[in-house]
Amino acid sequence: MEARSSGAEWQNWSGYVRGRSRAFAQPADEDELRALVAQAPRVRAVGAGHSFTPLVPTEHLLLSLDRLTGLLGHDPQRYTATVWGGTRLYELGPMLQEVGQALPNMGDIDRQSIAGAVSTGTHGSGLGLGSLAAGVAGLRLVLADGGVLECSPAQNPEVFRAAGVSLGTLGVISQVTLQNVPSYRLEERVRVVGLSTLLPQLPSLAQENRHLDCHVFPFSGQTIVKTLNPAQEPAGKTEVNSFVENTVLRWACEVARALPVLNAPLQRLVGVLVGSSRRVGESYRIFATPREVRFNEMEYHVPAERGPECLEEVCHAIRRSGVQVFIPVEYRYVAGDGFWLSPFQGGARASIAVHQYHKQDPWPLFRVVEPVLRRYGGRPHWGKMHGLKAGELRELYPHWDDFRRVRLELDPRGKFLNAHLREVLGA
Numbered sequence: 312m313e314a315r316s317s318g319a320e321w322q323n324w325s326g327y328v329r330g331r332s333r334a335f336a337q338p339a340d341e342d343e344l345r346a347l348v349a350q351a352p353r354v355r356a357v358g359a360g361h362s363f364t365p366l367v368p369t370e371h372l373l374l375s376l377d378r379l380t381g382l383l384g385h386d387p388q389r390y391t392a393t394v395w396g397g398t399r400l401y402e403l404g405p406m407l408q409e410v411g412q413a414l415p416n417m418g419d420i421d422r423q424s425i426a427g428a429v430s431t432g433t434h435g436s437g438l439g440l441g442s443l444a445a446g447v448a449g450l451r452l453v454l455a456d457g458g459v460l461e462c463s464p465a466q467n468p469e470v471f472r473a474a475g476v477s478l479g480t481l482g483v484i485s486q487v488t489l490q491n492v493p494s495y496r497l498e499e500r501v502r503v504v505g506l507s508t509l510l511p512q513l514p515s516l517a518q519e520n521r522h523l524d525c526h527v528f529p530f531s532g533q534t535i536v537k538t539l540n541p542a543q544e545p546a547g548k549t550e551v552n553s554f555v556e557n558t559v560l561r562w563a564c565e566v567a568r569a570l571p572v573l574n575a576p577l578q579r580l581v582g583v584l585v586g587s588s589r590r591v592g593e594s595y596r597i598f599a600t601p602r603e604v605r606f607n608e609m610e611y612h613v614p615a616e617r618g619p620e621c622l623e624e625v626c627h628a629i630r631r632s633g634v635q636v637f638i639p640v641e642y643r644y645v646a647g648d649g650f651w652l653s654p655f656q657g658g659a660r661a662s663i664a665v666h667q668y669h670k671q672d673p674w675p676l677f678r679v680v681e682p683v684l685r686r687y688g689g690r691p692h693w694g695k696m697h698g699l700k701a702g703e704l705r706e707l708y709p710h711w712d713d714f715r716r717v718r719l720e721l722d723p724r725g726k727f728l729n730a731h732l733r734e735v736l737g738a
């Protein structure tokens with residue numbers, strides 16, 4: 312109990328979302344977690360605080376699972392592993408490697424907790440690869456009354472379909488069972504191409520490569536194209552050029568903010584600074600790169616086949632608007648899954664993300680881009696900024712009412728809700 316303090320000040324990674332809770336706790340085991348949840352009038356769980364939306368703040372009890380981390384067990388035949396919900400992705404990589412397993416996919420950082428990443432539909436890139444939630448084989452939930460419920464495709468399947476992406480609104484995820492794959496190495500290739508050359512090639516590049524990740528600079532058209540594919544050769548030096556990724560990016564964001572007229576010329580320099588590169592390493596080392604430049608982000612997932620057209624229109628809208636933004640637009644593909652509130656429910660999507668430097672108001676950019684993303688049938692990332700409320704979100708999710716029913720059954724008094732969730736879920 313010593314890690315608990317009263318009156319916890321809290322802020323997210325970008326500093327945009329802040330909150331103050333009457334109580335903060337880091338339970339040391341599941342029994343303590345259950346007692347804390349049962350006693351508190353309202354509870355929110357926090358992972359690494361890497362969401363940009365106000366999912367986490369609560370005036371009552373803020374619960375961190377930072378002391379509930381690590382591997383609980385694994386099945387070497389089925390390649391499944393059960394881990395504590397508080398385990399960070401950067402801990403998971405080496406931990407799984409030791410038992411010959413790896414996550415099938417990861418996003419571009421590894422700071423998140425597994426429970427937090429799963430809960431918002433966090434994803435990497437790959438037309439044939441689902442989000443982190445899609446790799447979940449089972450969940451263990453601590454419910455509002457302190458009881459425990461296990462769910463999987465075979466056990467409480469309705470709860471499972473609701474819980475896979477559930478924003479911490481059904482209970483606190485104490486354990487996650489992951490369907491992994493045998494550990495593998497990846498070859499990363501990076502090159503810079505013009506957007507007009509790239510756009511018609513996107514569908515075939517997505518088919519031909521296990522992962523495709525593009526960063527488009529709208530004012531110059533320069534695009535950093537990253538592909539990842541399985542590699543047989545031994546791992547080499549995996550460190551990325553942090554000077555370009557972080558120091559140059561921060562410098563460019565500062566200069567472009569102070570002197571917007573330099574935004575386009577600076578974007579044209581990207582090709583010179585980034586160039587082409589290649590590296591091979593264990594999958595978990597290749598996926599994640601350090602992100603030291605803070606930003607706020609909006610990301611929508613549009614039907615995969617409409618991705619290239621939507622990307623082109625987003626870039627056009629940014630150029631036409633005159634809004635100054637240096638950080639590139641990110642474009643990825645994600646396979647479909649069956650979780651009721653997953654943005655990827657029902658089929659593959661193209662994910663399009665815009666970022667604004669943390670010292671600039673993100674909303675002038677987001678207001679330009681959001682109507683375009685919505686026109687293409689986009690669903691917002693639950694952990695990234697958007698302007699949608701429950702009525703609009705309900706239209707995007709065929710199983711919205713099924714989720715609502717299960718949530719009401721498990722938490723009729725709304726113990727796991729906060730103001731933001733009441734707005735987006737209409738609860």
Ligand SMILES: Cc1cc2nc3c(=O)[nH]c(=O)nc-3n(C[C@H](O)[C@H](O)[C@H](O)COP(=O)(O)OP(=O)(O)OC[C@H]3O[C@@H](n4cnc5c(N)ncnc54)[C@H](O)[C@@H]3O)c2cc1C
Nearest residue numbers: 358359360361362418419424426427433434478479484694
């Ligand atoms: C620099 C940066 C890079 C990013 N890159 C990507 C990316 O490549 N792909 C992508 O999809 N997203 C990305 N994101 C978004 C991020 O992955 C998600 O917002 C993710 O949910 C954050 O995980 P977290 O552990 O920080 O969770 P938090 O932000 O702390 O919480 C997220 C949600 O999970 C809930 N939660 C946390 N722990 C539990 C638990 N034990 N039980 C139940 N609910 C819980 C919280 O209540 C909240 O609703 C990025 C964010 C940043 C800041």
